[in-house]
Amino acid sequence: MIWATSATALVGVGILLALLLAGVRIGVALGLVGLGGLALILGPEAALIKSGVILVDTLTRYELGTLPLFLFMAHVFFSVDASRDLFDAAAKLIGHRKGGLAYASIAGCAGFGTINGSSLATTATVGLVAYPEMRRRGYADTLSTGTIAAGGTLGQMIPPSGALIVFGIIAETSIGDLFTAAIIPGITQALFYAAVVFVLVRLRPDIAPAGERAPWAERLRALGRVWEIGLLVALIIGGIATGLVSPSEAAAMGAAGALIIAALRRKLTRASLFHAFAETLRTSGLIYMILFGALIFAAFIGVTGLADAAGQAVSDLGMGTVATLVVLALILLLLGSLLDGLALMLLTTPIMLPIAQEAGMSAVWFGIFITRAMEIGFVHPPLGMNLYVMQGVARDVSIGRIFKGVVPFLASDFVHLLLIILFPAMVMWLPDVLGN
Template sequence: MLALGLPIGISLILVALGGLAILISPEAALIKAGVVTFATISRYELGVLPLFVLMAHLCFAAGASRDFFDTAARFVGHRRGGLAIASIGGCAGFGAISGSSLATVATVTSVALPEMRKANYAPSFATGALAAGGTLGSLVPPSGALIVFGIVAEQSIGKLFAASIIPGLTQALFYIVAISILCRINPALGPRTARVPWRERMAGLVRVIDIAALILFVIGGLFIGWFTPTEAASVGSAAALLLCWWRGKLTRAAVSGALDATLRTTGMIYLVIIGALLFATFISVTGVAGWLAQAVGSFHASPTLTIVAMAVALLVLGSFLDGIALMLLTTPIFLPIIHELHMSPIWFGIFLVRTMEIGFVHPPLGLNVYVIQGIAKDIPLATIFRGIVPFLIVDFLHLALLIAVPMLALWLPGRMG
């Protein structure tokens, strides 16, 4: 169904309904669909999703689109590859607002790529850094992918957000180190730009203080325990509304545009979540998940070897499936195996999103690559995919580190009690 072009939510619902109708009865399948739909949309914790989406769109309306990149570029642009490093910083900062990889790469590319081309950066290097940096939007909190995983897997969204902080920071650090090494080997990839005076650097810093304070307040309050995830999203939306007013952007058109975009995005995601939960019910009824968990146990394979096998399967599937589709299709199958191995579902959520992110830049699908090519139509896809290769190597190294050292994801949630 996905290959035929049907939306992921519709595909999941149709397969789940068809499978349940065959296994139990058509009437029972329809009743189950009604129960799951009502139970899903009436869940209090699901309110976190539209509220964080609204916060993001209000921040867009406040003019936060280019501020993070501009500020980072003023501080490091004069170094070799400095604008590429600034784009990684811009992606991390903007990802903390948007919660979406595709939104992050589209926004930061539209701002950063013209600047890098003006500075004579190699097109493959510039687009590769942007495509890789854009994946940070799926991991840094408040991540839409982690919210969806938390709801489907019935895990604490607050702990998932805390678990993503260190892997997100180390991922950005790995990209920055890769950029520095590449530019040291071949300085022509990312030439230096003019050094910006400290007065201008501080002026740029002042421009992002309010947005950075908003992000730190919301995520910090969630981590410390001031808010539940839904309360944090509510406070964030209200604060983003005040931010629009503070920046002189609070107009009727801005608010109505943010509400319209929020409703459209939320409606689509709700449909996907309902489909995923119905699909999980179907998988549960078939007994496939339990059988797989028992089969894994009978092989007596080490947890590490099992996780590596999962990673390979996810990377292969990620070559032709959208990231969210990949997560929702595999979670009902893999999560029972994780429980069987006595591993943390919180860690698995981070591992799953991190693997999903690689699919955003992995050929042949690589949605981030197609987003960039849509913005820079004169740059061939082959050029962008060639620029991705060093960052893919870094991605695999970072994923290996996450598998070898689970505490990267589990240390902060452990401090939350």
């Protein structure tokens, strides 16, 4: 056990970062470093046995079924053009106002995020619908691309969120509590984006001209195409928040409800169903591989004692809760500009979670905090995956213009993250009130 030191763990983290920057898949890199570190400390046979125990223990966890069911719900909704219907309903209601389509894009991203849970998919699907319409109406390319790229990050925060499910499994924290805790931060995040649009439009009215007012008949028809989706989402989130159903039961409700809605819309074909199954299996397999690798890596970090040592070192500095969390946020934002979102979460959780708990924060609060920081990484140069996805949608707009357009929203993200640090009740009030 002479290698069971914090120095060994830091070397492992360095190797992991090098592998990730070299383009090695996240799950493979995490698993290789974790297994190699365990073999060095415990011996090859013990490392394989421990990794096997982690694999079997994870596969037999009941809550693991939550993720593929929610993913299946999302892929079924893809087949019924849910993103188009959600954006169209918002555009019909408020599209006639200055900046109305930008507000509608944020609302569409928030609505689609509740049934999808992926920032990249939300940006791509809403962007394909919203950007051409905003361009046709004469919106500035910086505002339209920035709004959609930033709004896409709502997919990770607003439940059900794949990132929160993964965090709940890694941190052995209630997924129901995480979903409930994400509701207020998710709503306030969307309101912050709307406030940015409001300020930009007031300062420069020419970037978002007003459009034609849709008749009430068209508005009602647009709402009629999304009411059943809204009802299903309300039942899922409401059921989890009130504790009437578990996240796994809610996921089953969502998958069944999506099939019923697709059937009622006469879009549930054999081809669409098999496509939904195939995409669900592909995405679930990828996430499970990442999850298994992360758990093995976390076991390696635990054996070295790095997390405990880091927590003790921070405690000895006596910086106080707020200062400690601000330092963690700065580290996450720095790494988030270089690493993929899930890589950031899976790399830092085993090390930072004990530090946050030492500072007096719960695992549920930290889950929202790190997810929020991870979201900022999606729109933070130079990596900013949402920005490149948006460029793939708006091929006529340079990446520099997209970077420029997202800056005001990025500033609001920093303020929002700081408020979560200063006022933890933003995260914990609702779970405490509902007693989950």
